[in-house]
Amino acid sequence: MKREGTDVRFVGIRHGAETVIGRLFVDNTVAEVAEAAEFYADLPDWLRQAASLPGGRCYRTEIDEVPAVPASARVLCVGLNYRLHAEEAGLPIPEHPAFFGRWTVSLVADGAPVAVPSNEPGLDWEVELAAVVGRPLSGVCPDEALAGVFGYAAFNDLSARRHQMHSPLWTLGKNADGSGPFSAVVTADEVGDPRVGLRLLTRVNGETVQDASTADMIFPVGELLAYLSEVMTLHPGDVIATGTPHGVGFKRTPPRYLRGGDTVGVEIERIGSVSNHIVPTAAAASPDRRTLRVRDRHPAAGPLTWLTGGA
Secondary structure: OOOOOOOOEEEEEEEOOEEEEEEEOOOOEEEEEEEHHHHHHOHHHHHHHHHOOOOOOEEHHHOOEEOOOOOOOOEEEEEOOEHHHHHHHOOOOOOOOEEEEEOHHHEEOOOOOEEOOOOOOOEEOOEEEEEEEOOOEOOOOHHHHHHOEEEEEEEEOOEOHHHHOOOOOOOHHHOOOOOEEEOOEEEHHHHOOHHHOOEEEEEEOOEEEEEEEHHHEOOOHHHHHHHHHOOOOEOOOOEEEOOOOOOOOOOOOOOOOEOOOOEEEEEEOOOEEEEEEEEOHHHOOOOOOOOOOHHHOOHHHOOOOOOOOOO
16 A cells, blocks of 8 residues: 655665665655665565655765665566557567566666667667566465565666677677666555556657557566566565567667767656666766765664774
8 A cells, every 4th residue: 555645765875895775765865774685685674664764864966876676686677568569569469478687787877877889889778667576476476476566666778789689589788788777766555556557758868759658568567577486486676677668769760779978768657767878888987976974874774784994
């Protein structure tokens, strides 16, 4: 059930080699909650503690932001999961979802620059709803699977099409450095069931290039997670990217790609947005953000025994 008057979102904060999960407040301040692996190991307790936080004392622009997922997360992406996208691709509606894998190292946060890989004409955009698993799921039905979602994020599955199309296995074209922009994670009770239809948008330099609804999904979120759980146990923190709607660049006449100097943003109703600047390969660099310090920690969360080093 949705908690009235709340807006519960989470971002990741880089602390050296560690990722810390922080709660993002409506005024764009952030408060640390727990190290990512610790957070996802006991979500109910950490969510209670996060709910008690009165606010952050550091602005989002001052942190070294990363996606709010643990390093151990598996990122499983489904292709061809929107009817109109299958139509624009000239392909039949699939009988079963087709998954491919991403690595967490390919994920980046809002504002991070994304480089065009060498020997690629550019990158293609793909707005996607990403579901973050909140409990172990094995052999579950679609309703149980949907109830096991911790939260959702807006995801841009930026694709290196030339390398993707070199093989029927899409892994290489879907794992270019920094090619997975990932928004803050909003808890599932804030979003509701995506089957009701959430608007998805992609904008390139302010121009809308994708405008669709999750109601056009072939396999909704619960069915996707249930299907995966027939073979593999899904764990808290795993990410399921649920496919893109019609309007991608490589199916245009002529094909259109993102190149250095472009800005691409994706947005999903009730969830949020992520925007990134495209740069030539040699120009890629980390965002200039300061690290969030321990002062943001709420006393209820307990001591930071896992952290060492400076204040």
